Structure formats: C-alpha cells, structure tokens
Amino acid sequence: MGTLTIARQKKGWRDLLRAYCVEVNGEDVGKTRRGETFRVNLPAGSHSVCLKIDWCSSQTIEVDGDADTLLHCAPGGTALTALPDIMVFTDHYITLVRD
Template identity: 40%
Template sequence: MNLKITRVNSSWVDQARSHRLYINSKKVADLRIGEEYECSLPVGSHTIQAKLDWCSSGKQEFTIKSSEHEKHIIFGTVPSNPISMLYHMFVGINKYIAFKQVNKNEMEPLT
C-alpha cells in the first residue's frame, strides 16, 4: 500500500524549519512546508511521529487495511498565536504537531 505524507503550512510558526518524520520509530525524512514523503507499507498497524527540537506530535497509530491502495496523511504545527505557541512548547510538547488523514476530500484526525 502506498503512503503519502505531506507537510502543510498550518501556522506562521516554524515555517523555515524542517520537521523530522518517523514511521514505526525509524527516521525516514526531514520535511519542509510543501514537501512530501512517499513509501510502501504492509497491511497492519503502524506508528507515525513528527519532531521538532523537544516538541513533537507524540506517536500516532494508524492501520492499513487490505482494501486500501493509498493513504494520504498531512501534518503541520498546531500553535496559531503566541500564547498557544508557548503552551505547546512547554506544556503540550507532544501535541505541538498534528496529523490528519485525507479521505475523499475531507480531513479526519488520525486515530
């Protein structure tokens, strides 16, 4: 199954920096805004995580079903204002980056 992961421009924060992308705890790419990573994964459960310094998305689990041929996931930085940025940098460090799965032109949280 083909997996495509895209970093989107979700906030003014960290626009010039790349995020480290991990699949199944293995670093697979450094992505800047607008860049994509594609790979092929077997059917089953997998984890995905993005990191920037000490902040991250936390490990997110997703499942690839045998009926799926392609999965598209987007991610970006959550903070949208200075107060939110400070919260996510010091308290919500594992929610600084968020993933969403793109399905039929709709975005759904990756759960």
C-alpha cells in the same frame, strides 16, 4: 505494500524554516518541510506514524501498510502559542490527521 503520503500544509509562521522528522514504528524515515509532500512505501501490517521536531511531536496515528494512506500535517498552533505548546502540549505541537 502500501504508500504513506504526508502532505505538509503551507500555513502560518510557526516552523516556517524547520523540517518535521517522519517516524514510522519509532524509526526516522525522512523529513518534510513547509508545503512539501513526503512519500514512503510501507511493508504489509500495522504501523505507527508520528512527526517530531526537537522534543515535541504530533499524536501517533496507526496506519495499514497494505493500503495507501494520506495524512495531512501542519503546526499545532500559532507563533504566539509556541511557548506554552513546547512546555505543556508537547505531544500536540504538530497536527497530524487522516485525509
């Protein structure tokens, strides 16, 4: 069994007061707010991880449940780019990357 850790950066104004939903294999497993770190244990095997807010999301990252994984997330743009991001770039609204 491994641990998935998602560290949300404390950057920018966009989504300042909003939480990102953490989905593993399409199921909601928790939330992370600005500056917080979210942790969950994963069973062995491959898992898809994605963050969501309303109808927007991050890209999906595959992680191994047998290992500890650290991901970092942040808004995918600024408050000024929010309108085009929610209309066109909905699957990159949140940035999610491996450490």
